[in-house]
Amino acid sequence: MNESLQQERHDSAREVPSDTPPPFARFINVQKSYDGIELVVKGFDLDIHKGEFVTLLGPSGSGKTTCLMMMAGFETPTHGQILLKGNPINDLPPHKRGIGMVFQNYALFPHMSVSENLAFPLEVRHLSKSEIKQKVARALAMVRLEDFGDRRPAQLSGGQQQRVALARALVFEPELVLMDEPLGALDKNLREEMQYEIKRIHADLGVSMIYVTHDQTEALTMSDRIAVFNDGVVQQLAAPETLYEAPENAFVANFIGENNRLYGEVTEMVGEKCLVRLDSGETVQAKPVAAGGIGARTTLSLRPERVGIVLDSQSPGFDNCFHAEVREVIYLGDHLRTRVSVCGNDEFILKTPNAQGHSSLRPGQSVEIGWSSSDCRALDA
Amino acid sequence: MSDSPASPLTTADGVPLKISLRRAVRRSKLKAFLLVSPLLLFLVIAFIMPIGEMLWRSVDNPEVSTHLSRTVDALEGWDRESLPGEEVFAALAEDLREGQQARNLGLLSSRLNYEKSGMRSAITRSARGLGALEPPYREALIELNAHWGDLDTWKLIERESSPLTLSYYLAAVDRQLTPDGEIVRAPETQRLHVNLFWRTLWMSLVITGLTLLLGYPIAFLLASLPLRYSNLLMILVLLPFWTSLLVRTTTWIAILQSQGVLNDMMVALGVIADEARWQMIHNKTGTIVAMTHILLPFMILPLYSVMKTIPPSYMRAARSLGGRPFLCFRRVYFPLTIPGIAAGGILVFILSIGYYITPALVGGQSGRFITNYIAYHMQTSLNWGLAAAIASILLFVVVVFYLVFNRIIGVDKVKLG
Numbered sequence: 105m106n107e108s109l110q111q112e113r114h115d116s117a118r119e120v121p122s123d124t125p126p127p128f129a130r131f132i133n134v135q136k137s138y139d140g141i142e143l144v145v146k147g148f149d150l151d152i153h154k155g156e157f158v159t160l161l162g163p164s165g166s167g168k169t170t171c172l173m174m175m176a177g178f179e180t181p182t183h184g185q186i187l188l189k190g191n192p193i194n195d196l197p198p199h200k201r202g203i204g205m206v207f208q209n210y211a212l213f214p215h216m217s218v219s220e221n222l223a224f225p226l227e228v229r230h231l232s233k234s235e236i237k238q239k240v241a242r243a244l245a246m247v248r249l250e251d252f253g254d255r256r257p258a259q260l261s262g263g264q265q266q267r268v269a270l271a272r273a274l275v276f277e278p279e280l281v282l283m284d285e286p287l288g289a290l291d292k293n294l295r296e297e298m299q300y301e302i303k304r305i306h307a308d309l310g311v312s313m314i315y316v317t318h319d320q321t322e323a324l325t326m327s328d329r330i331a332v333f334n335d336g337v338v339q340q341l342a343a344p345e346t347l348y349e350a351p352e353n354a355f356v357a358n359f360i361g362e363n364n365r366l367y368g369e370v371t372e373m374v375g376e377k378c379l380v381r382l383d384s385g386e387t388v389q390a391k392p393v394a395a396g397g398i399g400a401r402t403t404l405s406l407r408p409e410r411v412g413i414v415l416d417s418q419s420p421g422f423d424n425c426f427h428a429e430v431r432e433v434i435y436l437g438d439h440l441r442t443r444v445s446v447c448g449n450d451e452f453i454l455k456t457p458n459a460q461g462h463s464s465l466r467p468g469q470s471v472e473i474g475w476s477s478s479d480c481r482a483l484d485a
Numbered sequence: 486m487s488d489s490p491a492s493p494l495t496t497a498d499g500v501p502l503k504i505s506l507r508r509a510v511r512r513s514k515l516k517a518f519l520l521v522s523p524l525l526l527f528l529v530i531a532f533i534m535p536i537g538e539m540l541w542r543s544v545d546n547p548e549v550s551t552h553l554s555r556t557v558d559a560l561e562g563w564d565r566e567s568l569p570g571e572e573v574f575a576a577l578a579e580d581l582r583e584g585q586q587a588r589n590l591g592l593l594s595s596r597l598n599y600e601k602s603g604m605r606s607a608i609t610r611s612a613r614g615l616g617a618l619e620p621p622y623r624e625a626l627i628e629l630n631a632h633w634g635d636l637d638t639w640k641l642i643e644r645e646s647s648p649l650t651l652s653y654y655l656a657a658v659d660r661q662l663t664p665d666g667e668i669v670r671a672p673e674t675q676r677l678h679v680n681l682f683w684r685t686l687w688m689s690l691v692i693t694g695l696t697l698l699l700g701y702p703i704a705f706l707l708a709s710l711p712l713r714y715s716n717l718l719m720i721l722v723l724l725p726f727w728t729s730l731l732v733r734t735t736t737w738i739a740i741l742q743s744q745g746v747l748n749d750m751m752v753a754l755g756v757i758a759d760e761a762r763w764q765m766i767h768n769k770t771g772t773i774v775a776m777t778h779i780l781l782p783f784m785i786l787p788l789y790s791v792m793k794t795i796p797p798s799y800m801r802a803a804r805s806l807g808g809r810p811f812l813c814f815r816r817v818y819f820p821l822t823i824p825g826i827a828a829g830g831i832l833v834f835i836l837s838i839g840y841y842i843t844p845a846l847v848g849g850q851s852g853r854f855i856t857n858y859i860a861y862h863m864q865t866s867l868n869w870g871l872a873a874a875i876a877s878i879l880l881f882v883v884v885v886f887y888l889v890f891n892r893i894i895g896v897d898k899v900k901l902g
Contacts, residue, residue: 176805198804199813211802215820224816225806276807 126190127151128312129175129280134184136170144170146336148184152312154279157303159315161323162333163359171333172282172316177201188280199228204273204281204311208288210265212257218244218268219253225276243275246305263294270302274309283315287322299325320360324348332356353394354483357405364411364452366404370395370482377477380404384448389423389477394484401485408441408455410479413465414472422474428452430469440465446473536880543873546650548596549642552589553580557646560639569639574622577633578615585612599868600652600661601641607632637664653874658682678858678875685855686882688773689837695777696784696833697826704788704825709797722785730779734846737775741765741847767849775847780836784829791825827894835883855879 129152136145145167152158160168173179174186177198185192193201212221219240226236244250247267257265266286273281286302287295303326306313317323323330324344331341332355340347340356351357354365368382370392378392380402388404395402414425428446435458442454442465454473465471494502550557555576563569584590590612597604607630618625627634641664645652655661659676660668670676703722707715725733740746743762751757765771795818803813841856848854855875862872 176801178801178804197810198801199807199809201805202807203805205802205805207798207802209796209798211796211798213799213803213817213821224803224808228806228808228812272802272806282805 127187128154128156128189129314130185130187131171131175132185132187134171134174134181134186136167136174136179137182143182144336145174148336148338150331150338150341152280152314154312155310157306157313157315157326157328159317159323159327159330160333161317161320161330161359164318166333167336168316168331168333169284172284172314175280175314176203176205176282202276202278202280204276204278206269206273206281206283206286208285210257210269210286212265212268212272214257217254217256218249218260221257221268222253222272222275225272229276239275243271246274246308247271247301262290263298266290266298267301270305274305274311278311280312280314283313285317286315287317287319295322302326324360332359334359350393351405351481351483354403354405354485357403357481357483362408362453362455364406364408364449366406366447366449367485368402368404370398370400370402373398378482380482382447386426386447388447388480390480390482391478393481395482396484402482403485405481405483406475406479408453411452411454411473411475413442413454413456414474421476423477424480425472425474428471428473430465430467430471432467433465444471444473539873540877541873542870543653543877544649544651545870546596546645546648546652548593549645550648552584552593553577553642553646555580556642560643560646563639563643565636565640565643568623568634568636571621571623573639574626574633575620578618578622578626581608581612582615585615595867597641597645599656599871600645601632601638603632604638604641606630607638640664650870653870654878656871657874657878678855681853681855681858682878682882684853685838688769688852688854689834691773692776692780692837693784693830693834695773696781697830699777700781700784700788700829701822701826704785704792707785707789708792708795719789722782725779726782730842731846733779734775734843737771737778737847738766741771741774766847767852769848769852771847771849772844772852772854775843776837776840779843780833783832783836787828787832788822788825791822791828795821824894827890831886831890835886838883839879 131148131150134145134148135143137143148167148171150158150171160171162168170179174181177193177196181194186194188201188203212218213224216224222240222243223236226239231239240253241250244253247270249264249267249271252260252264252268257268260268269286273283283302287298290298299322302313315323315326324347327344329341329343330347332339332347334355339359340352342350347356347360351360357363358365366380366382366388368380368388370378371381371387372379373392374389376391377389378395380388380390380395382388382404390402390404412422414422426446428444430442430444431450432443434441434443437458439458440454440456442456443450444452444454446452496502496505556573559573559576560569563573581590584593590608594605594608597608611626611630611633614629618629632638644662644666652662655668656671657678659671659679661671663669703718707718707722710718738745742748743764743766745766747765748757748762752759752762757763765774799817799821800813803817804810808816838854839856840854841860844852844854845857845860848857856879859872859875859879862868862875
């Protein structure tokens with residue numbers, strides 16, 4: 105991906121909430137219950153702008169797929185509205201919505217060849233034969249399967265089937281494409297390749313995409329914005345870097361990336377900082393994000409790569425420094441993953457670049473570690 | 486594959502790999518064979534041998550050659566132009582006399598009577614009158630019964646002296662041989678079996694079509710409902726299997742007869758007049774209704790097992806691609822269920838053309854199947870050769886349908902549950 109595109113993506117992601125044209129698709133306070141007892145989706149709001157790539161990320165059973173199915177028309181919202189281009193579509197049957205969809209297991213029609221699969225959405229729209237042929241050829245070229253038109257889906261590899269499913273969802277030029285864990289069945293290498301492929305096609309065609317996944321790496325790589333779901337509620341909706349750098353609550357902090365947690369109680373607020381007394385007795389300076397007032401319980405969240413080892417003389421200006429004992433060192437080539445025991449937490453992880461001097465750490469050794477209070481976010485308990 | 490195909494692979498001690506492999510699996514093969522041998526024995530005795538016997542009976546023709554052996558020998562070299570000479574008649578008299586003493590002329594007289602009416606009485610009367618006869622037998626026998634003066638009688642005896650005959654098969658398709666050996670259609674009043682074959686075929690087709698029409702939606706429901714509901718529904722589908730066939734068939738008599746439940750209801754509702762009650766049983770309607778009901782599970786189960794394997798996402802995908810529900814069904818769902826339709830169809834069709842009890846009980850005269858005539862020839866007319874010939878033709882038809890099915894759909898694609 106080239107740099108300017110990357111930059112553009114960041115900008116559009118940041119601008120979204122204010123002074124933009126009316127959103128292309130909207131969920132307004134959508135709720136869904138299957139059994140009348142429990143809400144699977146509890147008040148979902150989301151605006152999707154034209155050309156945006158939005159990911160619904162969350163553990164299984166968090167309601168993200170249900171939201172996608174409601175947009176596609178296969179589930180009806182129990183409450184709330186879904187708008188497409190300003191029109192409510194709650195009662196519109198799926199085939200009249202004109203939304204492309206890629207299913208988890210591709211759902212390619214096994215009795216049709218690849219070309220026939222791609223021609224299906226065009227035939228039901230009564231396009232002329234020549235037009236169909238031309239569009240199918242173009243779609244096959246887009247996913248680089250020009251020579252595979254006559255094959256049956258069963259004769260294709262998983263990755264190729266995935267491409268065909270993608271082409272089929274795009275061939276009738278929908279303005280919105282939904283993807284339900286489309287890469288879940290592929291192996292790791294293929295998955296990464298397809299992530300870039302989908303991203304490229306998204307950039308080329310400028311369609312809006314709603315993408316459902318439980319894989320945070322996938323979400324971080326591909327999305328303009330990510331809605332992190334848990335328990336039927338969106339925990340945070342933000343651009344990938346914001347989610348990683350500035351998670352708003354403990355769930356997001358844990359779900360996105362690796363995270364060290366320390367538990368304690370807020371004792372004092374000092375300007376931009378707060379003081380937290382940990383359960384093990386130490387006092388830590390942290391940045392209050394979602395930490396209630398003085399006396400409230402809080403979870404401190406700290407990324408492993410933001411914790412440093414304080415070597416003898418040079419101190420990088422950490423305002424939190426503690427004595428730790430090395431438990432385990434795992435060599436990962438470009439970096440070292442060190443598990444230490446600090447502040448009563450035996451599972452505290454440090455990721456340190458494999459620079460000179462660091463590789464000498466041994467289990468049992470005592471070290472001084474530290475971090476900046478701005479990287480240590482005080483979140484909800 | 487080894488690099489040099491000329492030298493076969495060997496195990497470490499030099500024994501060719503194939504031989505040592507065969508030795509290793511011999512024991513397990515023997516065990517497997519012993520396990521299936523009781524069933525194999527049962528099948529051979531209870532299935533393969535009777536079928537073989539049936540096929541044999543349909544062409545077996547021992548009567549003339551055993552009971553008229555002297556006559557047949559004497560007929561050797563006969564010119565077929567004029568009545569045979571005295572020595573043949575003398576041989577006939579000898580044969581009949583012996584048969585009369587042994588009391589075994591019944592089979593012979595029935596056998597010849599199938600081919601030429603009047604032969605039964607010709608043989609029994611002649612045998613009874615033989616005691617008073619004096620040579621020359623030629624004139625005496627002709628005097629006793631005019632059939633012996635008929636050239637066709639002698640042509641018949643000569644033809645049927647061969648140990649194998651096609652005449653049962655010809656009778657099964659309403660054909661017969663003229664005395665000169667030409668195949669012609671039987672007299673109009675005796676043509677029966679071909680019509681019955683056709684009726685059996687088209688009624689079986691109607692039954693197959695009806696089971697498909699009724700079974701398809703049920704199978705779809707079964708395949709798409711959540712498991713706890715579909716299990717209950719499956720029990721309802723299988724319930725007929727656990728009820729006696731006779732009970733199910735007679736229940737239809739109770740429902741459909743002219744003083745039955747359905748007619749009474751229709752009269753009570755004023756739909757039909759009391760005098761104009763529907764005739765729904767002891768005719769084709771009765772057979773079709775009862776057999777459709779009885780064979781329905783055999784359509785539903787193969788359909789269900791195929792539908793169960795079609796993920797709902799196919800229909801969803803088709804809908805999301807813009808297809809109206811019916812079009813999605815026609816273009817996507819229906820083609821995927823064809824193996825199930827074919828399996829259920831061939832199963833119901835084959836079961837139905839061989840069905841016996843239900844048509845016998847509710848079919849009346851017009852709703853009878855060819856199987857009912859097989860039973861008739863077995864039990865009433867005692868023409869077992871004809872029964873065997875009809876049954877063999879039925880078996881042949883079934884095998885042909887099966888082979889055609891296998892060719893078009895492939896039996897390996899069929900799952901029954």
